[in-house]
Amino acid sequence: MASATSTSPFRFGVIILAAGASSRMGTPKQLLPLGGKPLLLHTVEAALASAAWPVVVVLGAQAEKIRPLLARHPVIVVENSAWSEGMASSIRTGIMALQQFSRAFDAALVALCDQPAFSADTIVQLLAAQRATSRSITAARYHGRNGAPALFLREHFPALGALTGEEGARALLNPADANLRDAICTVELPEFGADLDTPRDYQAMQAQQQ
Secondary structure, eight states: OOOTTSSSOOOEEEEEEEOOOOTTTTSOGGGOEETTEEHHHHHHHHHHTSSOOOEEEEEBTBHHHHGGGGTTSOOEEEEOTTGGGOHHHHHHHHHHHHHHHOSOOSEEEEEETTOTTOOHHHHHHHHHHHHHHOOSEEEEEETTEEEEEEEEEGGGHHHHTTOOSSSTTHHHHSOSSHHHHHTEEEEEOGGGGOOOOSHHHHHHHHHHHO
């Protein structure tokens, strides 16, 4: 099992899922300003400040509005034409882009574009937990469940590339089998439990930033 303790560099890329239509928000939440910059840029810059390379951003709905935001950032932008299928299609798109970039990755970190708590330090925490446990999946834990951001070693790439449905990698992160659950390393990150799906959520987040 690959681990960050090996003598060779631990190579991983970040996949940022930003293809959703933001239907409950009523406007592309990727572009909502938070802390002086669009929410998606906050996520992108956090990933670029980490040891990850490359950073893949998966767009879908409203791609033509969002793509210009990324023009000056060294990221790989890919479009998911099947974005309406759900989050799984974006994970498939991101994994494909990462493997086209290189076949030598040890892992992929999957992150969401709408988690203001995401930072380069978050990635450091997940990497440290993986290094300490050598588990093949290392996930943030909040609201009593495992979720994104999550680090998957390459042995899971085929499963990620075969996901279907709206729930993304939830079944991999929260398996029904207790033995499989025990094989997942978790990092308690309650701050990631803050949803940013509706105008009310956004207003509450803005109030916290002040």
